[in-house]
Amino acid sequence: xxxxxxxxxxxxxxxxxxxxxxxxxxxxxxxxxxxxxxxxxxxxxxxxxxxxxxxxxxxxxxxxxxxxxxxxxxxxxxxxxxxxxxxxxxxxxxxxxxxxxxxxxxxxxxxxxxxxxxxxxxxxxxxxxxxxxxxxxxxxxxxxxxxxxxxxxxxxxxxxxxxxxxxxxxxxxxxxxxxxxxxxxxxxxxxxxxxxxxxxxxxxxxxxxxxxxxxxxxxxxxxxxxxxxxxxxxxxxxxxxxxx
Numbered sequence: 001x002x003x004x005x006x007x008x009x010x011x012x013x014x015x016x017x018x019x020x021x022x023x024x025x026x027x028x029x030x031x032x033x034x035x036x037x038x039x040x041x042x043x044x045x046x047x048x049x050x051x052x053x054x055x056x057x058x059x060x061x062x063x064x065x066x067x068x069x070x071x072x073x074x075x076x077x078x079x080x081x082x083x084x085x086x087x088x089x090x091x092x093x094x095x096x097x098x099x100x101x102x103x104x105x106x107x108x109x110x111x112x113x114x115x116x117x118x119x120x121x122x123x124x125x126x127x128x129x130x131x132x133x134x135x136x137x138x139x140x141x142x143x144x145x146x147x148x149x150x151x152x153x154x155x156x157x158x159x160x161x162x163x164x165x166x167x168x169x170x171x172x173x174x175x176x177x178x179x180x181x182x183x184x185x186x187x188x189x190x191x192x193x194x195x196x197x198x199x200x201x202x203x204x205x206x207x208x209x210x211x212x213x214x215x216x217x218x219x220x221x222x223x224x225x226x227x228x229x230x231x232x233x234x235x236x237x238x239x240x241x242x243x244x
Contacts, residue, residue, distance in 0.1 A: 002131050010202030013132075015124045018108050018115045021092050022132040025183060025206055026199030031089070033179060038075075039086035043129050060122040064104035067097050087117075090129050134207045182210055189213050 002013065012019040028036050047062040063083065070080040077085075084095045093109040106117040117125060130136045177185075186193050186209060193201075193209070201209075 002128060007131060007202075007204045008208060010205060013128050015128065016115065016121050017113070018091065018117065018121070018125065019093075020090055020125055020128045020132070022202040022204060023089070024200055024202050025179075028179070028203060029199065038082070039089055040129075040133055040135065042083050042086045043090065043126055044135065058119055058122075059126075060117075060119045061104075063122075064097075064099075068099065068104065090132075132202070132204055134204060182206075186210050186213065 006013055007022070010022045010024070012021045014020070023031070023036070031039075045059060045063060045066075047057060047059050050062065052062060067080045067083060070078045072078050073082070075082065080097065084097075087095045087106065087108075091108055093115075096107040096111070098105055098107060108115040108117060127136070183198055183206075186206070187195055187198055191209075191213070198206070
């Protein structure tokens with residue numbers, strides 16, 4: 001289980017002495033959203049997307065094969081160099097790829113420090129990067145394994161409601177909100193976030209605070225609706241101090 005306090009603070013999280021660092025809004029801005037999203041897609045490569053059905057082949061094995069053959073993915077650099085760039089961005093260290101006696105692995109930093117990414121710890125590192133960049137929720141693991149049939153049905157209903165809300169939002173908005181829009185909105189809301197310090201917020205904290213602000217706004221609207229005579233059963237009331 002990943003420590004959410006470390007995610008909020010923006011502390012590096014370690015796996016076998018390998019530090020995984022979060023990015024700040026400023027670092028994402030300097031990197032560029034296109035490159036940031038490309039790096040996340042590379043880190044999040046899943047063998048299932050390539051129709052690899054062999055259970056003995058892992059996502060890590062797939063990455064190693066792509067690096068070994070240095071495949072062309074249709075951008076300015078080939079796979080190996082781009083994947084190294086992605087790892088360097090999130091690990092803030094040099095990366096080397098080693099193939100030894102049919103065993104492939106990555107060395108992070110100086111070889112004397114013995115920081116190695118292999119089949120053993122690769123998925124842990126990927127999960128941390130996904131959490132730091134809000135590609136997975138802290139409690140999502142619980143939703144994957146409902147305790148009983150009733151819980152499964154409730155989770156299924158919740159999933160359908162989320163899909164309907166997302167669909168409705170896309171239909172009503174002329175254009176989806178960009179990261180620049182979200183930064184501007186959070187600054188306008190105040191709460192100590194200014195055009196000068198927002199860039200130092202790590203992405204997990206930024207996303208957390210934006211969602212907390214949204215919950216507070218929805219709660220305030222619901223309270224005012226009740227005071228204006230709306231029926232309580234028509235309002236999905238959730239206190240803003242609840243879990244996001």
